[in-house]
Ligand SMILES: Nc1nc2c(ncn2[C@@H]2O[C@H](COP(=O)(O)OP(=O)(O)OP(=O)(O)O)[C@@H](O)[C@H]2O)c(=O)[nH]1
């Protein structure tokens with residue numbers, strides 16, 4: 081067998097959409113690309129509430145939370161989630177945003193505590209680098225640093 | 229290990245067990261992560277959990293990919309919640325054999341319970357560990373057992389042996405098929421016909437459901453024992469999980485099976501013994517494999533034995549015996 085006998089600490093990443101946003105194609109693609117890089121993606125799909133996301137973060141012991149937005153409502157939803165996460169004692173879990181995020185809004189999002197912002201044009205390598213630095217865990221090397 | 233640190237471990241373990249019993253979700257979730265990653269420091273706590281464990285009924289749900297297992301579990305959760313039961317779900321999915329990553333998507337189908345404090349859902353990936361999946365899932369089930377849920381549901385994809393092995397932790401096993409599964413005897417993975425307590429033909433809204441149902445009835449008929457009128461005969465039911473139809477009958481069958489188990493304790497003790505026997509054997513094999521193959525101290529010896537076998541100076545049978553003796 082080629083697999084390593086050593087115990088592995090995988091990166092567990094929650095991915096989902098909040099509110100009424102239904103353009104899930106981007107986030108589904110991201111889920112597949114992350115899986116191919118060795119990430120365990122807990123895929124929540126669309127129509128999640130902040131409460132549901134928080135319960136999932138706790139139960140799944142997620143290392144980080146990724147949200148995707150395709151509508152302009154992201155400031156509102158993100159602020160609400162960040163506040164509720166802090167109140168639930170999850171302030172230390174990194175949150176990243178992807179999708180149609182305007183560069184103008186980045187400072188406000190950072191102010192709320194969002195750690196990673198990946199708007200249009202972001203590359204997989206950037207996202208993967210963020211995942212590793214934000215969680216302090218390493219992904220298996222040799223899997224398609226070039227691919228995707 | 230010094231006496232002091234042993235005492236510390238004891239204390240820490242007992243505190244952890246208290247926290248689990250109080251239902252502290254984060255602590256439970258982190259312990260399951262340690263189990264998943266193969267952290268050997270969980271051994272002492274698992275041993276304590278085992279000593280007190282075995283209290284919660286475990287319902288196993290398995291079947292081919294996409295059969296509707298999670299949708300069915302979601303519907304069952306609705307009913308269990310309706311009668312006030314608090315339920316934990318362990319959803320096991322395969323990892324990608326190429327990257328080791330996974331997409332764990334069972335939660336989406338159970339989203340309506342996402343804000344319900346009476347439901348706890350944890351996903352687990354297979355991580356491609358040889359034989360390790362059933363062991364890790366069994367350990368995770370011990371953690372859930374210690375939390376005092378009224379019921380535990382474990383969903384696994386019925387494709388490999390280790391998934392089938394997980395069902396050895398279940399008191400009641402539900403096998404989900406669909407009309408598209410084809411010939412019943414061939415589609416129901418070898419072994420599942422023997423371990424299923426309830427068979428469900430889901431997607432009964434699609435063509436061929438009746439045929440699948442009667443095929444499954446035939447295929448499970450061998451379970452009837454004319455000398456034993458009290459033996460459990462697995463019912464074969466039809467459901468449309470997305471529309472919620474047929475669910476009541478599944479709940480009734482689960483209740484009936486539980487009742488059968490409780491009213492036939494000798495029979496259940498026999499089954500439990502058979503299940504535990506396999507689990508213990510698996511642990512033994514796992515341990516032995518780690519000792520003789522994966523432990524660096526023994527790897528060299530293993531490689532040398534392999535050389536001998538390849539050169540035909542020693543046969544595999546004798547070589548294995550020698551390795552076993554040397555690892556004592
Ligand atoms: N037509 C029909 N579709 C159904 C039924 N039950 C589930 N489905 C659909 O089947 C698909 C798979 O359902 P899941 O519940 O995710 O199936 P699963 O067996 O848990 O899938 P995996 O965990 O990925 O193996 C979804 O699109 C469901 O909506 C049903 O009774 N009829």
Ligand SMILES: [Mg+2]
Pocket residue numbers: 297298299333334383
């Ligand atoms: Mg499923």
